[in-house]
Every structure is written in structure tokens, then in C-alpha cells.
Amino acid sequence: MNDVKFLCETLLDEPAPPLRDVADVLVVAHRAKARRTAALSAAGAFAGVAAIGAALLAVPRGPAPQPIAGGAGTATPPASAAPTKIPPVRIVPSHGRQVFDFLSKALPSSYTARTQYPFSTNSTPYPSTPGQPLPSGAQGVYGLTVSIIVSDGSGEGQIWSLTVDDQQPAPTGDLCAPAVAARVKDLPDTPCRQTVVSGIPIRITTQKDDGGRDEVTAQRFLDGGYLDLIARQSVLTSGSWVGALPPDAVSTKLPSQTGARPALTKPFFTPQQVAALVANPVMLP
């Protein structure tokens, strides 16, 4: 039995990540409490309407009960816990190599990484000035910083770092609110949660790929856009997507665009790790 204690002490005898600051803990706790209060209030209101409705069957139906508030109005963190300044959205193609190096080193040792496309040498940022209007008729500008093929020797997965400039402010309330899901174009019923990494709110969603494997997306919201980091157990092989890439991104020298190898059998990052990575300052140019 002493050995179990020794084992536990040995496991804990390593450098642990810094403990979350109490202010961050309180922000999340306040949000959760506000969400719960809103949900209970809405449930109570709905029950009341249903009871009245049963008694007044002959009366024309009145206004329907309002849906549960989306979060922005009910889950706003206290002003004292406001996050630090949110950086503006910027897309710098040549930043891809630095991002590749960072993400590759974060992989568990049993995986190898290679870039799917040649690194760009273009260092011109987009937008050139913060707040620059989007091109006429565009809802957003997408910039693929890096696409990494992750291999364990028998299968392949993929990491994407994608920056979206949509000239919208960073959400201040619940990152899983319907308005946010609509903005980032989530599929219906996509599981969502949020976490805080080093004081930065991160949105985490998990979708399924064609084989039913998890595809984890962690989003860091910026001023005027957001940064996506996507970890997939398989390589996206959609011809339409490949065809939509800019000419300098489609290379015949790299074999994996066809996704000939099978998918990985397990995730290489946990959702928490994807969140921690997207929050790292290295991910921003």
C-alpha cells in the first residue's frame, strides 16, 4: 500500500502547468451560474405557458414562449474579469513555417509531421491595416496558415491552422451561443464547450469525419476574426476543396493530397491540447 502512495508521489514529481488563476475560475463559474439561472427561468416560463395553454384551449394561441437567451445577454462576465486586449486578426502566409515547427514539436513522439503544401514566402499581411473592409460581397477572407500531415507510420491525420477575417468583434459572452455557432458555420448539433487557457477564452467543438472519427476544432477569437486549429484523424480528400486552393498551394511533388493512406486509429491531441496550442502566442504572426 505504501507503494501506491509512492507511485502517486512519483507521478506528481514533474513540472505541472501553472494552476489556473482564481480570476479565470470565477469568470467561468459566474458564466455557468448565469447560464443555469437563465435555463431554469426559461424552463419555468415554459411550464407556466403550458399550464395556462391547457386551461385555455379555446382561446387563440398567444405569443409563443421565448427561446432561452443565447448567452450574450445572460452570460457576460463581470467587468472586473475582462480579458486582456484582444489582438487584431492578421493573416501572414510566411508565418506558416513557424506554426509548422511549433505544432510538429507538440506532437507525441510516436508521430511524424510533414507539411502538405510548400511554405509560402509571402510576408505581406492581410488585412494591411486593422479594420480594413472586406472585399465587396465577401462574408470573410480565409487564410490557411499551414496544413500538416500527421503520421504514425501506418495511418495519417491532419492539422489545419486557419485564420478567418470576417471583420466581426470577438464575442464577449457564451462562446457556445447560437449566434457564435452561426457565425463560425457550425453544423447543427455540433457539441461545443469553452475553456480558458492563460486567460484566453477558447471555443472547442467536435465534429465527426466521414469515418465517424472525431475532428476537434479549437477557436481563438480575435478582433475582426478568429483563428481555427483543427486536428483530424484523417486527411481531407475533397476534390472540391483541393481545387479551391490557390495555385501555389497545389503541388504535384507532395503525394498526400489524395489521402491514399488510412486514417489514424486514435487522436494525437486531446481537445484540451488543441485548445492550449491555439492559445499559444506563437500561433499569431
Add this chain to the structure above:
Amino acid sequence: MASEDEFASYYTARAAQLRSTAYLLCGDWHLAEDLTQTTFTKLFRAWSRIDRHEVLDQYARRVLLRAFLDERRRPWRRERPFSETPEVAVDGTDTGAEERQVLREGLMKVPKRRRAVLVLRFWADLSVEQVAEILGCTAGTVKSSTSRGLEDLRGALGGALDDLKRPTGGGLS
């Protein structure tokens, strides 16, 4: 105990210990951080109703354990925890990393409820009755889970722990 300051003080005093317990349960610092946050979020919600200081730690452990057991039931959580985390600095002088990896993998092979019993009894030094109360089972179940958990751990580790243990350490018995 209604004030937010008291809650903050409790977090400062106890969060690290709870997170260590969570880490031993799940083997992943990030998940441990999330479980700790979940625990304190629930604690915060109940804070105004808690008026007995002496039961606070036990209550917090119970919330943590339930969060852990519940967390692992979610399908999208069914991944294997990794030992490497991007935020942890790599210490070139740390020669025990490989041994810890072996021990961690061994502990993670113990079924989660039995693992929880082992961690609570032998690391957190709780009594059989306290563990039973946390897990919502009988003292007899805790005793049998302890016995089976030790067997599982012995089977998972083989001689790995004997190779590492201190000269004064006892056997897995």
C-alpha cells in the same frame, strides 16, 4: 461563507491538491485542469448553502470524483491521454520521465472506479467510510475494489514499481 473572497481563498488553498488528485485519476494535466474547474464551478454554485467548513474538502472531492466519472462517459472524451503536454517545459535533467510514463500507463490501466478508490485511500489518506461516501457505495464495495484495484495495478506494472521504489517501500499488498 457567502463571500466571493472566501471562495477565492479556498481555491488558493485547495485547488492544487484537488488538481493533483484529478491528475492521478485521469493522467492528463489539461483534463485535470478542466475537472478542477468543473469542481470549483459547482462549488461556487453551492457556496452560499455551505455552512460547515469541516465537510468542504469531502464535498469538493465528491464533486471532483463525479465530474471525473461523468466526464469519461462522454463519447468525444474517449481518447487516450498523452503524457506530453505542450505547455509543460521540458527539463533536460529530468531522468525520471520515462519511469513516470510507465507508472502512469500502469495506473491508467486500472478501471476508473478502482483507480479512484486507490487514489483516495492511499494518496489522499481517506478512510474506507469516507471513500464509500464519496463514491456512493458501501464500505464493503470499497474494500473489494481496493483489493481488485491492487491486483490490477500489480498486473499492469509487473516489476516496474519494484525497480523504482524506495528501499523502505512495501509491496503491493
